[in-house]
Amino acid sequence: MSNKFNANALTEYSKSYARRVATDFYQQHATINGEQILSLTPITQINLLVISSLSDKWKADAEKFRSHYFDFAHADVQEALQHFMNVVSQHISVRREHLEPLLADATRRTIIMIFDPRAYFDEILRSQPEFMLTAAALKQITRFTKINQFIPAHITQRTKDKPFVYANQAIGYLDEALAQRGHELEHYDKYVALFSEKLPMDVSALLRSHVPDSIPTAPTRSFFDTVAEPAVPPAPLVPAEATPDTGKPAIPPQPEPIVETSTSKEEVREALQEISDHPKPETADMSASSGPKFLSGEPGPEPVAPISQPSQLPTGAISQPTVSESTQQITSVEPVTTLNDTLRETASAESPDSQVTTVAETFHRAPIESIARSISLNQKFRFINQLFNGNASAYNQAVEEIDTLQSYGEALDLISDQYASQYLWDMDSDEVSELVEILKRRFA
Structure with missing residues (x-):
């Protein structure tokens, strides 16, 4: 079956549709004949597939008459048997328990034909006996095809005057028909409406991935952005040039700016001189508090005056890091030997030149x-x-x-x-x- 479908949903819908149709019909009838089957549902393709199944069973029953003890190839026998089968075909009479499975299968195949015609005809061609498509079989397929009739018609045209073709060649003609005339494929909308008259069809549940005909516009904001917003919408934004001078600023209040005053160059020089003569604040604070303060408020260690002599620490002590006891314990653990390692060592010992195999x-x-x-x-x-x-x-x-x-x-x-x-x-x-x-x- 086509991979486009949810298999369980397709099977369940087909059975439910067949049950609904059979219930409506058999409320007034005990059996159904051929003419009634042709108008059983508003979708002609389903009705034709039911007739096709009955035709296959009719041919299978005719083969059961053949016996090794009689000459069924004789002209009189052939004529009598054909006459008998023709008479039988005019008296179709099917009870509900026999029709409903045929109707469910016809519904399933019709849905596949509508939504994935390539898979439908591919399955038919591959299921031919001896993997060969005969002219008689192709005629039967064409006769019972109502939807996308151009596909079997194209294959018939390509196989004209040939008694048979292999199925893979017929599948090539199928792809050729879809490539050249794919625009003629019937749209599923009208059939969904016909199905829904009897039983609503949910296309999104039926197919594995359904692309809607109209894709809705994606939301510009997420749900989470709008959850905590007030009911009253905010005022529209106004460009900065249009904001009046009397309006309040849109930014948080800032510290009051320093008011600039006119200062002469001489006053600036005097102020700079004052700063240079005054002792640095850090020095005054440190002398007053007996050293720099840390976060705890306690004085830190006394600073050590730098010396000009080189350090007496040996150079070797710097270049060789100390190793703690725990580190020595970790490095002393031997690696674990696996089964593969043991096999490799054994193989290498037995045959050093051979390739090691795990x-x-x-x-x-x-x-x-x-x-x-x-x-x-x-x-x-x-x-x-x-x-x-x-x-x-x-x-x-x-x-x-x-x-x-x-x-x-x-x-x-x-x-x-x-x-x-x-x-x-x-x-x-x-x-x-x-x-x-x-x-x-x-x-x-």
């Missing part, structure tokens, strides 16, 4: 007897999703088949010729690399 490397290179048991649960989920398009049964079949092979070459031929081409693997992906490493260990 325990983890030895484990990952060890041969294995079964691929299924050697693949971790995390790897299994990744292989299923990335290499087998979410098909768990295909993954299990591939693993069982590979385990029956006899050589690494046979395994590579199998995955490259069959699975890589069928599921369009990216051979440079991590999953393919991990799978190849597992094959090497299996056939080592």
Whole structure:
């Protein structure tokens, strides 16, 4: 299924929609016929997919008539069987317990076709028997496609006069149609409205990431900036030039400025002379208080007068730092020897020229007897999703088949010729690399 959808939400909506439609219809009817199915819902595509499912079951029932004991290839038998099946097809009669599952599946597929047409047709093409799209199968797909009909029409045009094409080639035509005529894709709005007539559809819950058609404008301020604001909005800001001189300043009050007075040059010189003759404040304070004061208010140590003689401390005492007892204890602890270190020393002693291998490397290179048991649960989920398009049964079949092979070459031929081409693997992906490493260990 397409990765665009929330799988649980899609399944739940499809079942709820089918239940609502079936309840409304079967309140007045015991069974439903073909003509009534064609008008069962306002969305024609859902009705056609239900008819398509009935058509597949009709063909499967016809195959059940075949037996090894009778000649079903005889012209009379073929004609009689075709006549019988045609008559049966004119008498469709489905009870609710049989119709509701078909209706839920048709609803789910229609929603995928609307929101992700590429995934819808890709799934159909990959599910073809023998990985081949025949002309008859393509005709059936086209007949029961109502939404985006140009896609099967384009594939039909590209495969004209060919009895079949491989599915990967048909997928190429699918991408070609979307690239050339993608602007013709039908918009989902009208279908959401039709669905919502019966059961409201929440697109944001249905899709993993839904981009709304109109993106709301982002708020200019955060919620936290506006929580403590007063109810009365502040006055608008006014440019500084427009503020009258009589207004109060917008900044906190400052200390009163010193009033300038006219002073002559002679008065300035006298003031400077006074300052130079007056003893420095620091000297006066220190002499009055018997030394400088510290934060505690107590006098500090007496200053020592500088001397001109060099220090008597030996030079070696400066260049060699003292080591405390605790430091010596720390440096005396021996490093802990790990298991890998022991193995490396042992390997080096036995073969000095050989390459040292850790325990983890030895484990990952060890041969294995079964691929299924050697693949971790995390790897299994990744292989299923990335290499087998979410098909768990295909993954299990591939693993069982590979385990029956006899050589690494046979395994590579199998995955490259069959699975890589069928599921369009990216051979440079991590999953393919991990799978190849597992094959090497299996056939080592």
